Amino acid sequence: xxxxxxxxxxxxxxxxxxxxxxxAVFRAGIQMVEGIMPGDYVLxxxxxxxxxxxxxxxxxxxxxxxxxxxxxxxx
Amino acid sequence: MKYIDxxxxxxxxxxxxxxxxxxxxxxxxFMEVCGGHTAAIHRFGIHSLLPAKVKLLSGPxxxxxxxxxxxxxxxxxxxxxxxxxxxxxxxLMRIPGTLASPGEAKASGADIRVVLSAHExxxxxxxxxxRKVIFAAIGFETTAPxxxxxxxxxxxxxxxxxxxxxxxxxMPPAMEMILREGARIDGFICPGHVAVxxxxxxxxxxxxxxxxxxxxxxFEPADIMLALLMLIRQVNNHKPHVEIEYRRAVSAEGNKxxxxxxxxxxxxxxxxxxxxxxxxxxxxxxxxxxxxxxxxIAFPVDLPGPADETDCICGDIxxxxxxxxxxxxxxxxxxxxxxxxxxxxxxxGSCHTFFKYHGHE
Amino acid sequence: xxxxxxxxxxxGGRQAQILIRDHFATRFxxxxxxxxxxxxxxxxxxxxxxxDSYVIDPIFFPGGDIGKLAVCGTVNDLAVSGAEPKYLSxxxxxxxxxxxxxxxxxxxxMADEAEAAGVRIVTGxxxxxxxxQCDGIFINTAGVGLLSSDLVHVxxxxxxxxxxxxIINGSPGDHAVTILAARRGLSFDIPLLSDCASLNRxxxxxxxxxxxxxxxxxxxxxxxxxxxxxxxxxxxCGIIIDEVSVPVQEPVRGLCEIxxxxxxxxxxxxxMLVVAAxxxxxxxxxxxxxxxxxxxxxxxxxxxxxxxxxxxxxxxSGGKRFIDVPSGQLLPRIC
Numbered sequence: 124x125x126x127x128x129x130x131x132x133x134x135x136x137x138x139x140x141x142x143x144x145x146x147a148v149f150r151a152g153i154q155m156v157e158g159i160m161p162g163d164y165v166l167x168x169x170x171x172x173x174x175x176x177x178x179x180x181x182x183x184x185x186x187x188x189x190x191x192x193x194x195x196x197x198x
Numbered sequence: 199m200k201y202i203d204x205x206x207x208x209x210x211x212x213x214x215x216x217x218x219x220x221x222x223x224x225x226x227x228f229m230e231v232c233g234g235h236t237a238a239i240h241r242f243g244i245h246s247l248l249p250a251k252v253k254l255l256s257g258p259x260x261x262x263x264x265x266x267x268x269x270x271x272x273x274x275x276x277x278x279x280x281x282x283x284x285x286x287x288x289x290l291m292r293i294p295g296t297l298a299s300p301g302e303a304k305a306s307g308a309d310i311r312v313v314l315s316a317h318e319x320x321x322x323x324x325x326x327x328x329r330k331v332i333f334a335a336i337g338f339e340t341t342a343p344x345x346x347x348x349x350x351x352x353x354x355x356x357x358x359x360x361x362x363x364x365x366x367x368x369m370p371p372a373m374e375m376i377l378r379e380g381a382r383i384d385g386f387i388c389p390g391h392v393a394v395x396x397x398x399x400x401x402x403x404x405x406x407x408x409x410x411x412x413x414x415x416x417f418e419p420a421d422i423m424l425a426l427l428m429l430i431r432q433v434n435n436h437k438p439h440v441e442i443e444y445r446r447a448v449s450a451e452g453n454k455x456x457x458x459x460x461x462x463x464x465x466x467x468x469x470x471x472x473x474x475x476x477x478x479x480x481x482x483x484x485x486x487x488x489x490x491x492x493x494x495i496a497f498p499v500d501l502p503g504p505a506d507e508t509d510c511i512c513g514d515i516x517x518x519x520x521x522x523x524x525x526x527x528x529x530x531x532x533x534x535x536x537x538x539x540x541x542x543x544x545x546x547g548s549c550h551t552f553f554k555y556h557g558h559e
Numbered sequence: 560x561x562x563x564x565x566x567x568x569x570x571g572g573r574q575a576q577i578l579i580r581d582h583f584a585t586r587f588x589x590x591x592x593x594x595x596x597x598x599x600x601x602x603x604x605x606x607x608x609x610x611d612s613y614v615i616d617p618i619f620f621p622g623g624d625i626g627k628l629a630v631c632g633t634v635n636d637l638a639v640s641g642a643e644p645k646y647l648s649x650x651x652x653x654x655x656x657x658x659x660x661x662x663x664x665x666x667x668x669m670a671d672e673a674e675a676a677g678v679r680i681v682t683g684x685x686x687x688x689x690x691x692q693c694d695g696i697f698i699n700t701a702g703v704g705l706l707s708s709d710l711v712h713v714x715x716x717x718x719x720x721x722x723x724x725x726i727i728n729g730s731p732g733d734h735a736v737t738i739l740a741a742r743r744g745l746s747f748d749i750p751l752l753s754d755c756a757s758l759n760r761x762x763x764x765x766x767x768x769x770x771x772x773x774x775x776x777x778x779x780x781x782x783x784x785x786x787x788x789x790x791x792x793x794x795x796c797g798i799i800i801d802e803v804s805v806p807v808q809e810p811v812r813g814l815c816e817i818x819x820x821x822x823x824x825x826x827x828x829x830x831m832l833v834v835a836a837x838x839x840x841x842x843x844x845x846x847x848x849x850x851x852x853x854x855x856x857x858x859x860x861x862x863x864x865x866x867x868x869x870x871x872x873x874x875x876s877g878g879k880r881f882i883d884v885p886s887g888q889l890l891p892r893i894c
Contacts, residue, residue: 185204
């Protein structure tokens with residue numbers, strides 16, 4: 124369950140934000156996430172930001188994927 | 199789209215498929231308990247990438263699938279009252295109850311509206327103070343905090359015509375029940391978006407008590423393949439633990455603020471899961487302090503018990519004991535257009551996704 | 560207060576005459592006295608004849624309105640059958656209280672679209688119903704077109720065979736998501752316009768070599784998924800689609816991801832599928848790209864022999880799955 128997608132924060136107004144998924148713009152409640160700024164990515168679910176995306180971790184996972192790819196090529 | 203497309207890279211997926219093939223030393227069965235994973239697995243054709251040795255089972259993780267018939271009947275009954283508007287997520291519209299599906303009830307004049315969020319339901323209540331607006335609150339830990347925030351908002355503003363009928367469920371007790379009843383699996387693809395809220399810690403009991411592998415997993419194809427590789431390695435090394443594949447979104451402790459909202463508004467209760475029966479502490483009830491928002495208390499509905507049993511084997515499918523093709527109703531009597539059980543109704547139900555992507559071969 | 564449609568506009572009296580004369584006939588360029596039938600000279604050859612009713616909510620949307628849609632939809636049904644659209648009828652069912660200004664706007668956009676598409680609206684009808692009996696305005700159009708004998712095979716798909724190439728003229732689903740966003744109450748916004756357009760000029764380019772065109776169909780309700788399955792069932796063939804080559808726009812993708820829709824099942828009103836002989840497909844795409852309605856034309860798949868009647872999607876990430884017939888209405892989901 125639980126369709127949720129990383130969405131880019133466009134504007135913040137009190138406890139609401141406008142967020143964009145590929146250019147489709149939604150209103151999202153940001154009561155559950157602290158210190159949200161335009162440019163941040165949040166996970167959007169049913170009209171709420173339920174968490175903030177962690178860029179370093181995302182890069183780390185991609186690095187792992189690239190490593191797997193590289194290791195495969197070196198064989 | 200950032201954080202999405204990077205994890206759909208066909209090359210990464212192909213490499214992971216190779217490694218899985220290479221490292222799969224025996225037969226494995228892993229269960230995904232999240233309907234979102236079930237849908238992603240089918241949508242991205244993950245089955246077509248896996249060796250026959252690696253089997254995936256769909257567990258109970260779709261809140262629509264496990265919503266009891268009685269709940270649907272209650273919504274439909276309430277919506278037919280002239281002074282009541284029932285708001286719900288689109289997911290619920292096609293669920294057959296004993297009386298009618300909400301979609302059918304709407305066609306017969308019941309005031310039922312599809313909303314994308316709980317605050318849309320609250321907006322509706324605000325804009326028409328004469329109507330009583332009920333929000334049909336379904337969903338797991340991912341969705342419940344949003345309901346909680348909205349309810350607290352309504353309380354602060356003193357909105358008096360907004361009500362919530364909670365069928366919120368929590369995931370770990372259901373996973374434990376499946377394990378206690380002896381599901382034949384080697385590990386769990388743990389629900390990534392539930393874990394955003396609960397943290398991966400919520401699943402720590404699984405390796406500890408039951409010795410099974412766990413990977414908290416994202417929803418893109420590379421996520422799912424990487425998680426499967428992690429699970430296979432855990433099994434091969436005899437070192438089951440909770441591994442977070444979905445690190446860009448999930449932490450060990452989860453979203454404390456969201457947990458706080460949830461605790462403030464809801465308390466655990468024993469809850470009926472369609473197909474699984476009563477699960478101890480498997481649901482969320484609205485606390486006494488918010489009782490005037492509780493549609494269950496404000497509008498008591500007296501309904502007869504659940505419908506007669508059919509040949510539908512939803513329960514076994516949810517438990518991972520059977521697959522859709524084991525069911526004699528599947529694709530003959532029971533189709534997406536004429537769903538019998540909840541697994542066919544929900545677009546992410548095991549039977550629906552199986553029908554949609556594998557069809558009626 | 561601005562003028563409203565009343566029951567007497569449909570009553571056959573003076574007001575009805577004024578409505579028909581001043582608001583419909585002049586805009587549609589119907590000259591001369593009003594007769595019960597349009598009298599037209601009969602062309603020799605084969606006719607294509609189609610009808611469709613339009614009940615869209617909202618009536619005005621980014622990129623068009625119900626009037627434009629009512630012309631394009633019927634023009635397209637004729638065009639993809641291989642016919643050159645000639646004449647249209649237009650019948651209106653209007654709810655009392657509907658604004659005259661809005662009606663004029665709708666009729667004007669019908670007239671404009673008809674002119675652009677090179678068809679004439681030659682006959683019509685108006686009924687006014689009581690408040691609540693319809694939602695603002697419903698329009699039915701029927702259309703007649705001339706079918707050239709070398710394109711008769713196109714609508715039946717009789718010459719579709721293994722190896723044929725599938726072409727689409729642009730991004731699917733823009734219309735469906737634009738409408739969804741324009742509807743009240745759904746709290747999201749999409750920077751898109753409906754793709755609503757008359758395709759007959761584009762079809763002319765496609766069909767320059769008629770024998771190379773084996774099938775055409777516009778992608779309306781059920782989207783690409785419905786048309787592909789219909790074609791596969793009709794011919795008992797298999798179809799393979801390469802997901803990476805289907806030009807879905809980013810906002811459509813984003814919306815689909817978050818609401819749980821499949822872009823391949825979304826309706827368009829100005830998109831078409833062309834099945835062409837493999838040797839000619841490249842040339843057809845080139846010709847399509849010279850037309851603004853085909854600037855994003857792309858080859859998206861091919862007809863196969865295996866998997867009779869099934870449509871397979873080769874996913875971007877390497878997985879394969881079936882594309883099934885869409886079932887039921889589009890309901891936004893959270894899970």
